[in-house]
Every structure is written in structure tokens, then in C-alpha cells.
Amino acid sequence: MEVHRTHRPLDKFILKDDEVLLQFVANYDRLFASNQARVSARAAMATKQFFKQHVLGHFAYEERHIFPGLLQAGLGADVARAVAEIRKDHQALSKEVKQLTALLAAAELSRADVANLRVAMAALGKHLERHSAMENKLFPSLV
Ligand SMILES: [Fe+2]
Ligand SMILES: [Fe+2]
Numbered sequence: 001m002e003v004h005r006t007h008r009p010l011d012k013f014i015l016k017d018d019e020v021l022l023q024f025v026a027n028y029d030r031l032f033a034s035n036q037a038r039v040s041a042r043a044a045m046a047t048k049q050f051f052k053q054h055v056l057g058h059f060a061y062e063e064r065h066i067f068p069g070l071l072q073a074g075l076g077a078d079v080a081r082a083v084a085e086i087r088k089d090h091q092a093l094s095k096e097v098k099q100l101t102a103l104l105a106a107a108e109l110s111r112a113d114v115a116n117l118r119v120a121m122a123a124l125g126k127h128l129e130r131h132s133a134m135e136n137k138l139f140p141s142l143v
Contacts, residue, residue, distance in 0.1 A: 015054050015058055017058075017128075017131075017132035017135060017136070018132070020054055020055065020058055020128065020132075021125070021128055021129060021132060023050055023054060024050070024055075024124075024125055024128060025125065027043070027046060027047040027050050028121050028122070028125060030043040030046065030047075031043045031044065031047055031117070031118075031121065032114075032118055032121075044104040044105075047100075047104055048101050048104050048105070051097045051100070051101055052101075055093070055097055055128075056094060056097060059090040059093070059094065062086075062090075062135075063087065063090065066139065067083050067086075067087065070083055070138070070139070071083060079138065082134070082137070082138045083138070085134065086131070086134055086135060086138065089131050089134065090131075092127075093124070093127055093128065093131060096120070096123070096124050096127065097124070099120070100117070100120055100121065100124060103116070103117055103120070104117070
């Protein structure tokens, strides 16, 4: 029982960075599939859920299960510095995700809101790509 409880988060959150990016693009496409001012409530819900489970959840997984082991392995100052940079980037990305989540929570969005959302989502996608590249240098084969 204890083993099952311990491993459940791993199954849930162990999406690779490239899978996170692919899912992000799919959510982005669903959000902006139409030119209507109102964003589909279902696509917004799915995107919020994706953020919570696979973006913030992915960060939490790395913070809890990847970084402590890397730091304890005594791999040197470069690795410690890279982990610190990635953690800082998690904080910045989490802030962006929270801002987008708040925007997605609006029942109805104006055209200007949709335009802002599109720009912010695109920026987040680019930021996630840069983040993934940072991590690929540090632990290419782990996550
Ligand atoms: Fe990652
Ligand atoms: Fe990360």
C-alpha cells in the first residue's frame, strides 16, 4: 500500500519535457482554433488542468525527485549552479502559468483578452522550450 502511494505521483508527473511541449502546443491550438472572441470554456479548462498537472506537477516532480539526488551526488559546482538556475526558472515559469491560469478563469474574454492570451501563451511556449534546453544539458536521459 505504502509503495503504491509513494509511486503514484511518479506515474502521474513523469512526462518528458518534449511531451510537455507537445501537449502545450496541442492546448494552444485548441484554445485558438476559432477566431471568435470567446475562448472555448472546455479548451480553457483543459489548458488549466494541463498547467496544474503537467507543467506545475512536472516542476514539483523535478524539485522533489531529481534535483536533490543530483545535488547529493556531489557532481560539482557547475551542476549545483545549473540546478539553482533551473529552480529559479521554475519560479519564473510558475508565475507566468499562474497569471495565465487567472486569465483562463474568466468566463468570457474580450477580443483584447484573447489577443493578450495568445501572446502570453506563445511567450510561455518559448520559455518552456528554453527551459527544456537548459535541462537537457543537465539531465538529458532522465526526464
Ligand atoms: Fe523538465
Ligand atoms: Fe524543469
